[in-house]
Each structure stands twice: as structure tokens, then as C-alpha cells.
Amino acid sequence: MEQQPSSTQDLATDRADRVVLLPVREAPCAPAKIAAPAVVAAATVGQALPRTRVIREVAVIEAAGPLRDVIQELDRAIQLALAEGPRGVVCDLSNVQEGTDPWALEMLATAGRHVRDWPGTPVAVACPDHRVREYLRAHPLGGHLILTASLFSAISEVLATPSIAASALHLSAHPTAPRAARDFVTRTLLDWRLGRVIPFASLVVAELVASSSVCAGTDIDLRVLWNLGALRLTVRDDGPALASQAHHGPDLHGRGLTVVAGLSRAFGTLPAAGGGKVVWAVLDAPRPRLLNRRAGFAGISATRQSPEFIDGRGLADLPFCAGSS
Numbered sequence: 001m002e003q004q005p006s007s008t009q010d011l012a013t014d015r016a017d018r019v020v021l022l023p024v025r026e027a028p029c030a031p032a033k034i035a036a037p038a039v040v041a042a043a044t045v046g047q048a049l050p051r052t053r054v055i056r057e058v059a060v061i062e063a064a065g066p067l068r069d070v071i072q073e074l075d076r077a078i079q080l081a082l083a084e085g086p087r088g089v090v091c092d093l094s095n096v097q098e099g100t101d102p103w104a105l106e107m108l109a110t111a112g113r114h115v116r117d118w119p120g121t122p123v124a125v126a127c128p129d130h131r132v133r134e135y136l137r138a139h140p141l142g143g144h145l146i147l148t149a150s151l152f153s154a155i156s157e158v159l160a161t162p163s164i165a166a167s168a169l170h171l172s173a174h175p176t177a178p179r180a181a182r183d184f185v186t187r188t189l190l191d192w193r194l195g196r197v198i199p200f201a202s203l204v205v206a207e208l209v210a211s212s213s214v215c216a217g218t219d220i221d222l223r224v225l226w227n228l229g230a231l232r233l234t235v236r237d238d239g240p241a242l243a244s245q246a247h248h249g250p251d252l253h254g255r256g257l258t259v260v261a262g263l264s265r266a267f268g269t270l271p272a273a274g275g276g277k278v279v280w281a282v283l284d285a286p287r288p289r290l291l292n293r294r295a296g297f298a299g300i301s302a303t304r305q306s307p308e309f310i311d312g313r314g315l316a317d318l319p320f321c322a323g324s325s
Contacts, residue, residue, distance in 0.1 A: 050077045057087040058158050060151065064095040067104040076271070078111055082118055083236070083270040083278040085166075085223065088158035089114075092151050093127040105135050112141030117266040119282060120164040120227030122146055126154035164227040165192060171220040173213040173237075178206040181222055185233070188224050189285075197231055197285040200263045204281050205233045207259050212237040212279060230265075231285035238276040 050063040050073055059081035063070045074091060081089045091111070093099060108125070115123050124146035127133055133149070136142030148154040169184045171177045182202040189198050205222070212220050216239025225232040260267050260281055267281035 049073045052077055052081060054086070055155055056159060058155050059084070059086040059089045060092055060155070061089065062092045062095070066098045066101070067093070067096050067108065068098065068101045070096070071104050071107045075107070075111060078114055078123065079270045080273045082114060082121060083272040085234075086121065087163075088122040088124065088161065090124045090126055090151065090154045090158060092154075093125060093129075093132070094151065096127070099127065099129050099132045100135075105132065106139075108132075109136050109139035109142035109145075112136075112139070112144035115144035116141065117268065117282065118232070118280070119230040120225055120232060122158050122161045124148060124154040124158050126151045162227070164225050166223060166225045168224075169222045171209065171213075171222060173217050173219060175213075177213045177220060178210045181205045181209040181235075184222065185224055189231075192226060194226065194231070194285050197283060201231060201233065201283055201285075203259050204263050204283065205235070208233060208235045208279050208281060211235075212239070215239060216276075218276075226285060229284065229286050231283045232280060233283070234278050234280040236272060236276060236278045 048064060050061050050070060052059055052061050054060070061074065061077045061081060063074050078089055078091065099105070111123060111125070115121075123144075125133070125136060126148050128149050130149070133147045136145055136147055146154060146157050148157060167184075167188045169181070171180055182205060185201050185205045186198050189195060189201060201224075205224075209220060209222065212218075212235050216237035218238040221236040223232075223234045223236075225234070264281040264283055268279075270278040270280065272278055
């Protein structure tokens with residue numbers, strides 16, 4: 001979606017006389033320790049559900065049995081893993097049987113939508129059956145997946161993908177939380193030299209945080225991530241978990257839904273392990289072109305690479321104020 005610079009920034013302007021201090025905590029954004037989804041009773045007699053473990057910050061989901069019987073739970077396990085912010089996700093199908101079932105293959109291929117809509121976190125499928133890999137590779141959505149014959153190769157390819165720039169913030173459910181989120185996103189994007197997307201990202205994150213603080217009423221964990229021209233905003237709360245396994249959208253209405261849908265290229269909700277949910281939105285944020293002619297004359301080559309990213313700690317000395325949204 002092409003984002004038109006306009007007067008939308010004016011919508012985020014708050015009355016200066018209502019600014020109050022809000023205690024927050026800027027968290028260093030180290031790779032998250034992924035909480036594996038709890039193993040529950042098998043849906044059918046003798047059929048175990050997929051099991052998740054963590055290997056070098058990669059969530060590995062192991063499935064066994066006929067693919068048709070485990071595919072829906074496998075997709076849910078992928079969503080639960082993504083909500084924890086891993087380095088990547090690998091689906092290990094080494095012990096899956098009847099993997100060439102047409103319906104099951106079609107369902108497996110749709111896992112590629114997570115990569116398409118959730119940029120920066122690769123999803124791999126490790127399957128020794130070359131027919132499964134060939135089918136996924138030719139599928140429009142399956143083509144987004146990393147496909148390998150072994151678990152070792154899948155983990156290696158996931159770890160070889162570029163790491164993403166990330167920063168995190170913990171907020172309390174408070175009326176000033178949306179304003180605090182806007183301030184944090186603004187400072188983070190300025191630090192990353194992505195100032196052009198600030199008017200749009202600040203509006204979207206304010207709506208996501210407002211929705212979570214009102215609907216869930218719990219503490220909120222905000223994460224800002226950038227990868228290859230895509231900016232991902234995620235807001236996690238400990239409110240009621242999603243009742244269905246279907247792909248949900250944020251609990252937004254009216255102006256909030258209009259803002260998020262109009263400024264994001266994709267948005268939705270993921271269930272979180274142990275309860276709660278993650279609402280997210282992805283915006284286009286093209287890589288800035290950094291050309292320094294003076295540096296070039298001084299013998300320092302101008303860079304065309306992405307900016308050097310640091311987390312929110314680099315701005316810790318700045319005053320942090322938040323007002324009502």
C-alpha cells in the first residue's frame with residue numbers, strides 16, 4: 001500500500017496541557033525465551049498433538065502421525081510460536097505419515113501466509129519426502145517457506161537469515177498508555193532513521209495499545225521490529241485467549257479499525273501460549289538511502305546499507321513523558 005504523506009499526523013496531536021508522567025520500562029530487546037505451548041490431551045485416541053521445543057532460539061514444532069490428523073493443530077502451534085517472538089519456526093515432519101494427502105498438503109502450504117504477513121520471522125518445513133517439498137515449492141503460499149529434507153538443515157537455514165532490528169517496551173494498562181506507545185515508536189524510528197513512517201506508525205500503535213488496554217485491562221508488551229522495508233508493531237496482553245483457531249483481526253471498531261486498516265499492509269491477532277493474545281500490524285517502511293558526500297571526499301565510502309540499529313536504551317537519557325490519548 002502506498003502511504004500518502006498528509007495531515008494524518010495532526011490526528012495524533014494531543015493537548016499539551018494534559019501531559020503527565022507515566023512510569024514505563026524500556027526493555028533491552030534480546031531474543032525472547034520461547035514458552036512452549038502446554039501439551040494437552042490428544043484430540044483422538046493414540047494421536048499426540050504437535051510438541052514445541054526451542055533449539056538456539058528457534059521454535060521447533062514436532063508432529064507425528066497422519067498429516068491430515070495433525071495439520072490444524074500444527075498451524076495453531078505455528079501461531080503460538082510466532083507470538084513468542086522467536087528467531088524462526090521449524091516444522092519437523094520427519095515422523096509424519098501420509099504426507100501427500102491433497103487436502104493436508106493444501107492446508108500445510110497455507111502456513112506460508114505467516115511469512116507473507118509476519119515479515120522477518122522465517123518459517124521452515126523439514127520433510128524427507130521430496131514430493132511434499134516440491135508441492136510446497138510450487139504453491140503460491142508454500143513458496144514463502146524454507147523447505148529442507150532434514151531438521152538440521154532447516155535450523156541452519158533459519159539461523160542464516162538476516163536478524164531483524166527490534167526494540168521493546170513494557171506498559172501498564174493506563175489511559176496514558178497509547179501516548180506512551182506513540183512516543184516510544186517515534187523515538188525508536190528516529191533512532192533507526194525511519195522518520196518518514198513515524199506519522200503512520202504512531203497512529204497505528206496508539207490504536208492497537210488503546211484496544212488492548214481497554215479490552216484486556218492487563219499489562220502490555222509492545223515490540224517494534226524492522227526488516228527489509230517492513231515495520232512490524234506487536235502488542236501483547238494477558239486478556240482472554242482466542243476461542244477459535246481461525247485467523248482473527250484485532251478487536252477494533254469505528255475510527256480505530258479505519259486507521260489500522262488504512263495505514264497497514266496487513267494486520268491481525270495471534271493466540272499466545274498460556275493465554276492472552278498478540279495484536280499486530282505491518283507497515284511499509286522502505287530502507288532510507290544514506291549518502292554522505294563529505295564522507296566520500298574524506299575517503300570514507302558512503303553507505304547504501306541499512307542504518308545501524310540500536311534499541312531504546314540508546315535514548316534512555318531523554319525525558320519520557322506521556323499524556324492522555
